Amino acid sequence: MLFLQLALSVRQESQTWDEGDHIFAGYRSWTNADFGLNPEHPPLVKLLATAPLLRLPLQTPKLQDREFKTEAFVDGRDFLYQNDADMILFRTRMAAAVFTLLLALLVFLATKEMFGTGAAFIALTLLVFEPNVLAHGAVLTTDVGLSCFMFATIYAFYRYVKAPSVARLIIVGVAAGLALAAKHTGLLVFPMLMLLALCELVRNGKVKGWRKGAIAKTARPAASLAVALIIIGLIAVVVLWAFYGFRYSARPSGLEMNPSLADYTHQLKPREAKAVLTLARWHLLPESYLYGLTDVRLLPDTMQSYILGKVYPHGVWFYFPVAFAIKSTLAFLILLLLGVGALATQKLNQWREVMFLTIPPAFHLAVAMSSGLNIGVRHILPLYVFFSVLIGGAVWAFIRSDRRWGYAIAVLLLFHAVSSLRVFPTYIAYANELWGGPANTYKYLSDSNTDWAQQLKATKLYLDKRGVKDCWIAYFAQGLVDPAYYGIPCKPLRTVLTPWLQTPVEAPATIDGPVLISAGTLSGFEIGPGPLNPYDQFQKLQPTAVIEYGIFVFDGHFSIPLASALVHEQRARELLAANQVDRAIEEADAAIAVYPECVPSQVLLGDVMMIRKRPVEARAAYEKALTLAQTVEPQFQRQWIPTIKGKLATVANARAE
Numbered sequence: 266m267l268f269l270q271l272a273l274s275v276r277q278e279s280q281t282w283d284e285g286d287h288i289f290a291g292y293r294s295w296t297n298a299d300f301g302l303n304p305e306h307p308p309l310v311k312l313l314a315t316a317p318l319l320r321l322p323l324q325t326p327k328l329q330d331r332e333f334k335t336e337a338f339v340d341g342r343d344f345l346y347q348n349d350a351d352m353i354l355f356r357t358r359m360a361a362a363v364f365t366l367l368l369a370l371l372v373f374l375a376t377k378e379m380f381g382t383g384a385a386f387i388a389l390t391l392l393v394f395e396p397n398v399l400a401h402g403a404v405l406t407t408d409v410g411l412s413c414f415m416f417a418t419i420y421a422f423y424r425y426v427k428a429p430s431v432a433r434l435i436i437v438g439v440a441a442g443l444a445l446a447a448k449h450t451g452l453l454v455f456p457m458l459m460l461l462a463l464c465e466l467v468r469n470g471k472v473k474g475w476r477k478g479a480i481a482k483t484a485r486p487a488a489s490l491a492v493a494l495i496i497i498g499l500i501a502v503v504v505l506w507a508f509y510g511f512r513y514s515a516r517p518s519g520l521e522m523n524p525s526l527a528d529y530t531h532q533l534k535p536r537e538a539k540a541v542l543t544l545a546r547w548h549l550l551p552e553s554y555l556y557g558l559t560d561v562r563l564l565p566d567t568m569q570s571y572i573l574g575k576v577y578p579h580g581v582w583f584y585f586p587v588a589f590a591i592k593s594t595l596a597f598l599i600l601l602l603l604g605v606g607a608l609a610t611q612k613l614n615q616w617r618e619v620m621f622l623t624i625p626p627a628f629h630l631a632v633a634m635s636s637g638l639n640i641g642v643r644h645i646l647p648l649y650v651f652f653s654v655l656i657g658g659a660v661w662a663f664i665r666s667d668r669r670w671g672y673a674i675a676v677l678l679l680f681h682a683v684s685s686l687r688v689f690p691t692y693i694a695y696a697n698e699l700w701g702g703p704a705n706t707y708k709y710l711s712d713s714n715t716d717w718a719q720q721l722k723a724t725k726l727y728l729d730k731r732g733v734k735d736c737w738i739a740y741f742a743q744g745l746v747d748p749a750y751y752g753i754p755c756k757p758l759r760t761v762l763t764p765w766l767q768t769p770v771e772a773p774a775t776i777d778g779p780v781l782i783s784a785g786t787l788s789g790f791e792i793g794p795g796p797l798n799p800y801d802q803f804q805k806l807q808p809t810a811v812i813e814y815g816i817f818v819f820d821g822h823f824s825i826p827l828a829s830a831l832v833h834e835q836r837a838r839e840l841l842a843a844n845q846v847d848r849a850i851e852e853a854d855a856a857i858a859v860y861p862e863c864v865p866s867q868v869l870l871g872d873v874m875m876i877r878k879r880p881v882e883a884r885a886a887y888e889k890a891l892t893l894a895q896t897v898e899p900q901f902q903r904q905w906i907p908t909i910k911g912k913l914a915t916v917a918n919a920r921a922e
Contacts, residue, residue: 274690279721285341291315380658388657442504565637571790580637641713718742741785
């Protein structure tokens, strides 16, 4: 049932945001031993997923020594769409689904060992119909791979502390190494193991009552656990090195990282940069892995958040608890509360098992809440794994105490399955009934919670049914995905990715529908609220249709001056970079003519005037930009005001000279 749901759902989805990047990086790792593309994710998942591609005659784009993310994303797009994208996606997705199937098996075995066969089937049912697992279980990202090996590590350590042996210790080390090789968050397994080891010591001490001589007796198991943790760490690091071919350099001979690791770490805090560079100097970890750690640390500083319909310029602590409440089935939440009740009433009193199933997810959630990276509930996917096992044990304890509980549990499990299956195949957009279901997810969450650029096949069917041959589209992954491959005739509009990828788009100030805008773009979470969002007006309009809960269709005549101005501003920047100042001025004038209140356009005009050595006009443009920047929400002023003030200071210095 799990395999069928995964295979049939992803078969109907187009490429999601990150998949081209992951696929090309994995293929390059196999064919060129190149770990410099997509270093922000270790190789394990990418290598397994792209193994089915190795015997195929595929065209590969030529590398152009661009900044590492631009190189990976653009080449990933070209790699997919220069070949048979549908075939590549399906093969790699089915290979990635192996991690989900292995995870289901581990959940069943762990629950059976901890609580019995009845509990194991309850836990397995929860996992097989968990919409968040189904949403990401066959998509080429690292979240399920991490969940699988993080749980495998904790389960293996549980078996080791119950009955220590060399074989079980080695299994823990290998599982921990696989967690490291799956995702950088795999590092969390080490503090989790330390906390569990400490709890084991405290628990054993309490059992012994800390009588005279008990401390000495406790010292021996403490030393044994400390040695075990060291051995686990060493084995894990060796396993990690194995996935990089025991080679320090991220790229094969003749290729260098762009930028270099030394340059990239300059963006870190001095203490963090020193730690990374020390590890690099002594080659204690592979260069690609250290590069990825740096990127993971820097990413939250550049990301905004969208939660409960509001855009924040930074992460918020309550994001994951709220996302968990929205994205979990009501049955799962009720069963989780029953689990808490079982603990409170001591119906579930197997404290070792409880510790191993609560401490790791609690620690993981605490880290996620403090990380500032709020782009999807998938980042706390391991919680669903641990909680499924805990729920299985807890509700089985209720059933054993009174068989009448079995009827209520059966109804809840059925509700869980039905609530999930009713959104097939669009599991990514799932929200429970309390929040209005998947049709309303976009009101509360964005990015991989609802619109991850997976709806192009359904969009093609919609347009064909209406006979649409001329339309406009502002798509969340525009530039990374090729809508034309799916036969979509829409002309692209400006999105947040347009300037980064230098995607050519038209710049009309007015357009006629159909206009298609994906939920990720419509929310404005990557660019800002209100006047910062070129498509803010569409949030107040009733769409003609909504395709797979994530593509909004609008018919009519619309004015989009900010989107037009931003396209002209982008062109002017590109012309300036090519030293075509006169043409850049024309584009800057066009941007301001279309939308004088555009902050980037006014800043651009000031920059052009400074190049022309006309500081008076530059100052006027910068002052206009500063006035406009001070009218947006205070939290979003920081992205422009310090920069503009710096440019005004430069003008003052130039005039003084």
